[in-house]
Amino acid sequence: MTVQTTVPVGGRVREGRTLAVVSAATMLxxxxxxxxxxxxAAMARDLNAGTAGQxxxxGGIALGTAVLLLAVGGLADDHGRKRVFVAGAGTLAASSVVCAVAPTTTAFVVGRLLQGGATAALLAAGLGLIGHAFPAGPERARATGMWGAMLGLGIALGPEASAGLAEVAGWRAWYVAAAVASVALAAAAGAALRESRAEARRRADAAGVLTLGLGVAALLGAITLGRGGWARAEVLALxxxxxxxxxxxxVVESRTREPLLDLRLLRRADFAVATGGAFVTGVAVIGLxxxxxxxxxxxxGAPPLLAGAVLTLWSGVAxxxxxxxxxxxxxxxxxIAAGLVLxxxxxxxxxxxxADWGWWRLVPGLVVSGAGSGLLNAALARMAVxxxxxxxxxxxxxxxxxxRYIGASIGVAVVVAMATSGPSPTRGADVALAVCAAIALAGALAALAVRRGR
Structure with missing residues (x-):
């Protein structure tokens, strides 16, 4: 079997184990x-969290994830994808414990920021492991399709599992369960995965990591605080x-011999479509x-568990x-274009x-949108590698x-602003739905307009 780096991956059994462990990590x-x-609501009550705290x-985990994704991806390629993946699982276990015992909002948010970093390691290194283990062709299409499916399944199960555990043992129970699952994941990864890395190890691009990390942190911090008012001095400063x-x-990446992100990749049609498609997906699909x-x-007037079924139906179809x-x-x-259109x-x-709608009136739109999200999850994963x-x-x-996650943070802020600014929740929701549909259609047209030979 042809492989893509100096570290071979042997046999279908090894490939199957890699896919199983990475898929489980993505779902978790x-x-x-x-x-x-x-x-x-229960967390805000127990932690005395006001509007800003909520x-x-x-948003804490989104910030931690987006800030570190590109950096840990480069680190995994240069120093070992398995090593970064196992470290991510261990960090998720430790940070889940922080969340489980957090006495204040600040302590909980710190735990979620750390969970975001762990999530970044699992997603970036995990998809990198799949890209290395499965050569381009039908097998990679199957593997990246499974990885994309785990995104949808995780979104479907997360709120329901958290709510179910909260009913039995309180909201902290989810984080205890996540810590236990993460320890099991780290053990499975250590036993089942084979190390892989780039053939030539590059020097760390410290300036790139610093400017990108701080820049993304400032952007997402502004977006998060902006939900309480965009004209405030701290938001404008961020x-x-x-x-x-x-x-x-x-500037740094254009002048560095071994950049964190080679900006020349943006001239590749597939890379431009994959990155742009991920951003539009975050804004118009995940944000909504x-x-x-x-x-x-x-x-x-539905209770939280029942309202969460909306997300479960959508992501289940995906x-x-x-x-x-x-x-x-x-x-x-x-x-990607077809997914955005759907x-x-x-x-x-x-x-x-x-308020006059029955639940059945939601089903067609959620099913169609879920089908589009399923196309996007699989296609974006394959094009990313x-x-x-x-x-x-x-x-x-x-x-x-x-x-994707920068787009999602922007999308949530935009959707919340539109949905809460109208004369009624229904009018605001209509505006948000129409705007997100327009953004998705524009993204589909842009994906088709990019020429293959670019």
Whole structure:
């Protein structure tokens, strides 16, 4: 079997173990990522969290994940994907304990920030391991489809598992369970995975890591605080810092011989489509669906567990569709465009949500949007590793997921602002759905417009 680096991966059994461990880690990471959605009220009450505190409880893990994704992807390629993956599992266990015993909002948010870093390591190194283990072709399509399906399954199960455990033993029970699962994951990874890294180890791009990390942190910090008012001095200061630091990152990367992100990759059509598609997916799809259960709960008067079923139905369909994408012979950019169009159509089908609706009225839009998300999850995963050199698969994963999670943070802020600014929850929800549909359609057109030979 042809492999892509100096460290071979032998046999289908080894490949199967790699896929199983990475898939389990992806599901756990996404379950944990969304665990706060269904227990926020109880957490806020126990931790005495006000509006700002609740915002950080929801956004802390996104900040930690987005800041470190690209950096840990490069670290995994250069120093060992298995090593970074196991370290991520161990960090997720330790940070889950911090969350489980946190006495204050600040302590809990620190734990979530650390969980974000651990999530970044699992996602970037995990997809890098898959890219190394499975050569381009049908087997890689199957493996990346499974990885994408785990994103959907984790999103579906996370809020429900968290809410279910909270009913039995309180909201802290989820973090105890996550810590135990993470320890088991680290042990399984140590036993089942084989190490892989780039053939030539590069020097660490400290300036790139610093400017990108601080720039993304400033941007997401501004977005998080901006939900309480965009004209405040601290928000404007953070936005200015983000612009300056990200501009500095571009300058640094253009002048560094061994950059964290080779900006020349943006000239590759597939890399541009994969990164841009991930960003649009974050803004128009994840951002909307992260807040839609709250909108549905307010409009229909449903309890949190029932409102969370909206997310479960959407992501459950995404899970099923992702597993089948390998059967499609279309190019990646066509799959991304089709996925964004389906998400837009699903959004449009939900316009008009009102207290008079029965639950069955939500199903068509959620199913169509879920099918689009399934296409996107699988296609973006495959393009993330195929649009970069074989030795940089974890970096490709890191870049793709960085774009996705930055987009998701922006999307949540935009959707919340639109959904809460109208004269009624239904009117605000309609505006948010229409805007997200328009963004998704624009992203689909952009993906098709990028020429293959670029």
């Amino acid at each position: 990471a996404l379950m944990n990522y969304n665990a706060t959605f269904s227990t926020l 915002t950080w409880i929801l 936005l200015a810092a983000a612009v300056a630091l990200l501009a500095a990152f571009v 669906m992260s807040y839609l259960p709250t909108v549905v709960g307010r409009v229909l 899970f099923v569709v992702s597993l089948q994408v390998r059967r499609l012979a279309a190019e990646g950019r066509h799959l 998400c837009a159509l699903g959004d449009l089908a939900l316009i008009g949500l009102s 195929e649009s970069v050199p074989p030795s940089r698969t974890a970096m490709g994963s890191g870049a793709n997921n960085t774009a």
